[in-house]
Amino acid sequence: xDVLTVPEHCPDYRGEPLRLGILASGNGSNFTxxxxxxxxxxLPAVITGVIYNxxxxxxxxxxxxAGVKSHLVNHRDYPDRESFDQDIVSTLKNWGTEWVxxxxxxxxxxxxxxxxxxxxxxxxxxSLLPAxxxxxxxxxxxxxGVKITGCTVHRVVLAxxxxxxIAQAAVPxxxxxxxASLHARIQQQEHxxxxxxxxxxxxxxx
Ligand code: GAR
Numbered sequence: 478x479d480v481l482t483v484p485e486h487c488p489d490y491r492g493e494p495l496r497l498g499i500l501a502s503g504n505g506s507n508f509t510x511x512x513x514x515x516x517x518x519x520l521p522a523v524i525t526g527v528i529y530n531x532x533x534x535x536x537x538x539x540x541x542x543a544g545v546k547s548h549l550v551n552h553r554d555y556p557d558r559e560s561f562d563q564d565i566v567s568t569l570k571n572w573g574t575e576w577v578x579x580x581x582x583x584x585x586x587x588x589x590x591x592x593x594x595x596x597x598x599x600x601x602x603x604s605l606l607p608a609x610x611x612x613x614x615x616x617x618x619x620x621x622g623v624k625i626t627g628c629t630v631h632r633v634v635l636a637x638x639x640x641x642x643i644a645q646a647a648v649p650x651x652x653x654x655x656x657a658s659l660h661a662r663i664q665q666q667e668h669x670x671x672x673x674x675x676x677x678x679x680x681x682x683x
Contacts, residue, residue, distance in 0.1 A: 490680050495522040497675070498574030499545075500565070500582040501529050505536025506664060507580035507601060507671055512543045514672030522675065525572035528565055530584060552584060562590035569594075578675065579633065583612075586633055598633040599678060601671050603663045605629060605645055610638035615660045624650055626659070628667045630674035644674035 499508050508527060514520035527540045527547040540547040548568055555561040566589060569577060577590070579600040591598055604614040606629040618626040627647040634640040646666035650659060
C-alpha cells in the first residue's frame, strides 16, 4: 500500500503517516474499516502488515484484497504467551511498525508485547468499558438487560480491557435484539470509531 499524505481536514496532524501493524484473530471487518479510512484519506496511515493467529481467519482474504501482507503466528505452536508475543514483536519491528492495532485480537498481551511499543498499543472492545470486559461482552450485556451498550477504543495494559479509554460510541439495545443483531449495530459504530480513535491517540487528543 502506498504512503498517503495527511488530509487537509485533519489540521491537527502534521507528522508522517502512522505505521500501523494489525493483530486480528477472525473476520477482520475492523481491519477493512481502517483500510477504507486510509483510502478515503481520513486516516493518515499505512498498514505495515496483518498478524493473525487462527489459520483460515477471514482477515487473510481481506488483507489480500487490500494488498496488505499477512503473517500467521499461531499461539498453539508456542509453549507460553511470552514466546508467542516475542515472535509477534519481531515481525512487527521487521515491518517498521510503530502502532499496534488489535482488531478482533482474542489473545491477552504480555509485557513482551507491550514494553517495546509503550502506549502505542490499541484495542477495540464491544462494550462500554469498564462494563463487560473479556469474552462474550455482547452476550453478557444483553443478558444483563442494559438499555445502552456500545464499543470502546483503549490503550492496552496487562489487565484485560482495562487501559486508558480513548473513545467510545453508544449503541441502544432494542426490543427483540439478539446477540447477532446487537453486535452488528455495535460493529457499525466500531467501524466509524476505530479509525478516528487511532488518529486521536496519535495527536494526543485522548
Ligand atoms: C469486534 O466486535 C471487536 O470489538 C471484538 O471482536 C470483534 C472483531 O470483529 N473484540 C473483542 O471482543 C476483544 N475483546 P472483526 O474481526 O470483524 O473486526
